[in-house]
Amino acid sequence: MVSPPVKWGLRVLAVGYVFFLVAWPLALLVRQTFGNGLGNLVDALGDEQVTGALQLTAMIAFWAVVINLVFGVTISILLVRYEFPGKRVLSALIDLPLSVSPVVVGLALVLAYNGRNGLVGPELEARGVQVIFDSPGMIMATCFVALPLVIREVVPVLVEVGDDQEQAARSLGANAPQTFWRITLPSIKWGVVYGVVLSLARSVGEFGAVKIVSGNITGRTQTATLVVEQKYQNFQQETAYATSFLLILVSIACLLVVAFLRPKHDS
Template sequence: MVELPTPVKWLLRLIAVGWVFFLVAWPVVMLVQRTFDTGFDALADALGDEQVVDALVLTAKVAVLAVAINLVFGVTISLLLVRYEFPGKRALSALVDLPMSVSPVVVGLALLLVYNGRDGWFGKGLEDAGVQVIFATPALVMATCFVALPLVVREVVPVLHEIGTEQEQAARSLGASGPQTFWRITLPSIKWAVVYGVVLTLARSVGEFGAVKVVSGNLTGKTQTATLAVEAKYQGFAQPTAYAIAFLLVLVSIACLVVVAFLRPKNER
């Protein structure tokens, strides 16, 4: 490795810190400042607004469901990609990365075309059975699951490669069943990768906007999530309330990261 001169090192550090500051830190600081320009009035008004509370509750509900679904399928897909060989493995791996390269608006439109009750592939049959997908909570959960799909998988797959299969093979040779091997050997080895994947999925789910906007209809009190409420309040000249909602969303993400930092063992920090 080429040793860089000390002035160059400091210059690179300054550029990196400056980039992160102007891209992330400064906008967040400005958001916090605008939220508390009038003390806690903006937060109090937001939490006292029934529409805002409904949006926050719906966001929490959708995020929890999306995290639970992506946790189960994310770990399952990770095990399939690393531990097994099967036809279509590369295609599955590529499909997992698809949400990272496709616009969330396109995702929402695709779901609308498939599950729309009027001319969607499955929407008409589902509505005849009494199940409404589009412009209802199921569509919000599906859209959120789609955009957050790769996060658990891409955290767990490298760890599975790193730990190898020796311990799992040893457990099976001693008579452990598949479920016993997973719960006692595999899961403890990948637990922090799973935790990080869950945290990233939660943050992504809470902050999703594009796909949710297309499939929700943005119905106040029914399908309006917190991010949609931010847009509605800002465009409705209720900027302090919009800042307060956005601040609460940022606070959730920061709280998740802080909790993980404290729960993680010291020797793994």
């Protein structure tokens, strides 16, 4: 048995760790954003550079989440329901984005898809498809860094629910699509939802890989995180604070929506 003083000490240590690492910096950011009331937010939303970057970020995050959702659920089912050579290697590769620096990811994409000397870039550019320094490369970079989030949320749920109901559905004549839509997907829906939320938050906040593949071209390939950096370096801290707050607000809103929509018996 752990004594009460030790329990309280551990609690204080945990709360203090989260406070100084997360809560305090975020509180200071909110304070700086609203130091002049709503003026900083209004000015930021009236800045065409900021609004354009926010729209581009939303577009990139949307496609990255959709792509990772489709492939994430597919790979999750493949890893849990099937046995095949190289399964452990595939499972290990999925975690690679969590251990590799996003800057390295961006550089690797440039080497592969650069239109001048990339491995496949010249062929794509000859057909009118530009990957690097354009939206496709930015979406690819964002997909890479957010790849594991859906999979690592869905795989444990698939393992927990098992495949008894799926086998029963198939024995009654259901085909693969019917089994997936009526049995598998409803049983893993909250794992999918949490994976999508985490993937969205990661996609919205991506910086390193996107900066490398985008070229940071103002008004064309500049995302919200890149605007924050530029505004801060140009001594426009108020706009940088306000833009950062908007990015944080997106992630918090996603978490709140999930918390309110999730049934109590699933918690």
